Amino acid sequence: MISLNTVRIDPVAEEGREIFDVTSGEAGGRLMVTRGTGRRVREALGEVLERLPSGGVLYVDTRRVELMDYSFADEALGILASRVAGGEYGERRVVLVEEDRELLENVEASLRQRGLAMIRVDEPGAAPEIVGEVPEHLVETLRTIYDAGSITNADLAAKLGLNHTAMNNRATRLVKLGLIHRHKNTAAPGGRQYSYEGIA
Amino acid sequence: MRTQLELNIRRKGAMRGILTLGSLDPAFMGAEKVDGGSVVLDLRTVEFVEPAGLCGLAALLEFLISRSRLVGVRLSGHNVPAYLERMDFFRLFGHRIETNVDVSSLEERRRGxxxxxxxxxxxxxxxxxxxxxxxxxxxxxxxxxxxxxxxxxxxxxxxxxxxxxxxxxxxxxxxxxxxxxxxxxxxxxxxxxxxxxxxxxxxxxxxxxxxxxxxxxxxxxxxxxxxxxxxxxxxxxxxxxxxxxxxxxxxxxxxxxxxxxxxxxxxxxxxxxxxxxxxxxxxxxxxxxxxxxxxxxxxxxxxxxxxxxxxxxx
Structure with missing residues (x-):
């Protein structure tokens, strides 16, 4: 697990952020097993996600879940992460709220199988961590963006010693994985420029 | 035609008398030849049943019941029949097989x-x-x-x-x-x-x-x-x-x-x-x-x- 070392205060109070307690709702419970259950929870999460404004973040809170099996983790969270990464929810993002405990291993295994990752926090506002798989060469980029809070492509490129195009490619990959936000700064000197920020 | 199916129950050592999945192998082999007649499964040397043996026995019986006119199960002693009763075995199979065990006497003594x-x-x-x-x-x-x-x-x-x-x-x-x-x-x-x-x-x-x-x-x-x-x-x-x-x-x-x-x-x-x-x-x-x-x-x-x-x- 990789820590991203950024602490921000009460991010969920911001507009467009919502917490979904997985134990609540019709499909919810403390013992989360089988793909069927996972599918129903994913559908419930998808509905909430679609209602969020563009750029919104859904905090999926599994802290009250006592146990989940691999099938549930893959169906509920692995496939959700895959759809976020596939652009199905536009600029909306998902953050996992869970402590570092054994239950997380199933989520980790599913995301690694899929070559995907999610941002995880112990609680909303706590330091973001990565669960799953982020390509080695992107980890430093991700960490630098989270350390900075918000950073332009030019500043990021300077920090990491990369040219702007290479920097843009790397950050774009992280945007597509659903791990960061990207904004377009039209007023930037030299015209259009991207800036990036963490989602949690 | 009547077929008798044997088990491989150890007579010595730590695994003595235990019905494991492996001990069912001779019966699994013999079951393939069963076709239409009656079949008897002899469990009289079993002193102890472990879950894999129990699930294997259930799958074996399902196979035999689908292929034969009559399936008999022979048990001996009290502990194994009582255990099988506590494990709901007779609830699932009692009416589908013939046994030498009086199941009603076990039900009276039933406890968790x-x-x-x-x-x-x-x-x-x-x-x-x-x-x-x-x-x-x-x-x-x-x-x-x-x-x-x-x-x-x-x-x-x-x-x-x-x-x-x-x-x-x-x-x-x-x-x-x-x-x-x-x-x-x-x-x-x-x-x-x-x-x-x-x-x-x-x-x-x-x-x-x-x-x-x-x-x-x-x-x-x-x-x-x-x-x-x-x-x-x-x-x-x-x-x-x-x-x-x-x-x-x-x-x-x-x-x-x-x-x-x-x-x-x-x-x-x-x-x-x-x-x-x-x-x-x-x-x-x-x-x-x-x-x-x-x-x-x-x-x-x-x-x-x-x-x-x-x-x-x-």
């Missing part, structure tokens, strides 16, 4: 078995699994199992139950049973503890045929080759990404507990211990049989339970 975590249960679909898991989780909570132990047992059971009904296409669905034994856990110095055994049997197409639907494993080779593949992360019949993780995770859970995961399918049987995998050939029989051992070692700073038993008892 302290180590039984799940009686023999027959299920057919994934929708039934959350109910099974809720129930066993409650039993484990009442028996003061720690959350991580409970999670390991429940996740193991749910995952192999799901496999059984997903790939099964089994005429009788699947059977599962879970039992905890207090005994001396083998290996190294004498350690008192407990071992939880989770067992499942289905009558489906088996692992090799399921995997062969995936073009990558279409030429899976032997049943044992297919079983070894099935233990790997991400190997599944559909080849869909994200699939085929369940069994690998169950293998990790059992290995971490110091236990093992055994799979029997077709003519193959493998046991995975984390650092090594043993395999051997067995008589061909339809379906897939899974046995997971999850030892719980009593930690030294914790008072041990008073009821120390030298040998596992039903």
């Amino acid at each position: 078995s302290p180590g039984t975590l799940q009686e023999l249960i027959n299920f057919h679909s994934e929708e039934e699994i959350p109910g099974i898991i809720n129930r066993i989780s409650e039993i484990l909570t009442n028996k003061d199992y720690r959350l991580r132990e409970r999670a390991a047992i429940c996740a193991t059971l749910s995952e192999i139950c799901a496999n059984a009904v997903e790939h099964g296409r089994s005429p009788f669905g699947a059977y599962a049973a879970v039992q905890a034994y207090q005994h001396i856990v083998s290996g190294g110095r004498e350690r008192r503890g407990e071992e939880v055994l989770v067992a499942i049997a289905d009558g489906g197409v088996g692992v090799r045929e399921t995997l062969s639907r995936n073009p990558k494993y279409a030429e899976a080779g032997t049943d044992n080759d297919a079983l070894r593949h099935a233990l790997q992360m991400g190997v599944s019949g559909t080849g869909e990404i994200g699939r085929g993780g369940g069994l690998a995770v169950v293998g990790q859970i059992s290995a971490r507990a110091g236990g093992s995961l055994s799979l029997r399918s077709g003519s193959g049987r493998i046991t995975y211990y984390g650092d090594r995998t043993n395999s051997r050939n067995v008589p061909t029989f339809p379906g897939t049989f899974v046995r997971v051992s999850l030892p719980r070692i009593a930690s030294s700073d914790q008072p041990l339970s008073k009821t120390r038993k030298p040998k596992a008892e039903n």
